[in-house]
Amino acid sequence: MIQLENIKGSYKRDKALNANYPIRVLIIKEATGLLCMNSGDYVLCPGRVFFIPEEGIIRLEGELTSAYWLSFSSLLYSEFLLQHRDSQSRNLFMALSFKDLSSPQALKAYSLLEQLKREILAERDVSYLAQYLSLLLGFSAVLNAELMDLSIDELQQVLRFRAILEQYFKSERTTEFYASGMGMSSRKLNAFLKKAFAKNLPELLFARLIREAEELLIHTDYSISMIAEILGFEQTNSFVSNFKRSKGISALEFRRLN
Known part of the structure; x- marks a missing residue:
């Protein structure tokens, strides 16, 4: 590969x-x-x-x-x-x-x-x-x-964060969890994420969840409620409203167009 x-x-x-x-x-x-x-x-x-x-x-x-x-x-x-x-x-x-x-x-x-x-x-x-x-x-x-502008050590930290995010974005939402995985305080993690991505943790988590939702809507026949459950949303309505806020169209409309 x-x-x-x-x-x-x-x-x-x-x-x-x-x-x-x-x-x-x-x-x-x-x-x-x-x-x-x-x-x-x-x-x-x-x-x-x-x-x-x-x-x-x-x-x-x-x-x-x-x-x-x-x-x-x-x-x-x-x-x-x-x-x-x-x-x-x-x-x-x-x-x-x-x-x-x-x-x-x-x-x-x-x-x-x-x-x-x-x-x-x-x-x-x-x-x-x-x-x-x-x-x-x-x-x-x-x-x-x-x-x-990041140092080599900081670039390696970016990779480490992405690996943790990729593994846990569906189930873990707290800054404390990701900070622990990175071996730093919550405050230091958010400062690092702002420097490396110009986003905070909630913004990065939300973007990753929406990206995964797009993939599931395009490549599977899962119902909207099942996708919401897979992505860790406690209520389907929460997923539906968040997806529409991000994409400007509903999840069903997105699926039809793609």
Whole structure:
């Protein structure tokens, strides 16, 4: 489902750069030369991150001292799309694109990649790897402005919080529970969430519940009352009113339209 390797050496454009999975990212640490596609040639330079469309055949021409070659499946990528609903995120791999990270940002990206490599070797479960990949893509593509100023330790805390939220969002609603899981006070947790997400815990919980409701409405035949129960709402009316407040239409209308 995912492969990450360090690549280096001399490359000629007469040979394509192969990958095990269809969605690919090339992160340059130190290199000179070109990335070549039908759409044109693109300069390889430190801190440049290339997002490569599925159908694109890429070739390298030049000398790579150090670079990361990441490929992954659509299944892992789906978590990123669920967390990033804006058009810029959805079009990230529609055509070849790249981002140039500043030196401090690039160092953080390299650190995240090295940690991802360790997580892959440890054979972490799919849901965890999907969360990690979503964080890495959001950071590398500069899609989440709040993330860019976080330290590596804080980025790891973001990942930890997302993992806890993903496991317990249906059953746990209190700040104290999530603060305990993060090993910090409730006040410190809310301050951290504001810094990392520009939202507090109730807002993040609500957004995750509504996202799950959308998935259940689209992909299952469960009744509205059953979905409300699955998501931990004590009363169906509470779920119905909250969903309409968030989406502007009722849950039944949303299901019909999708």
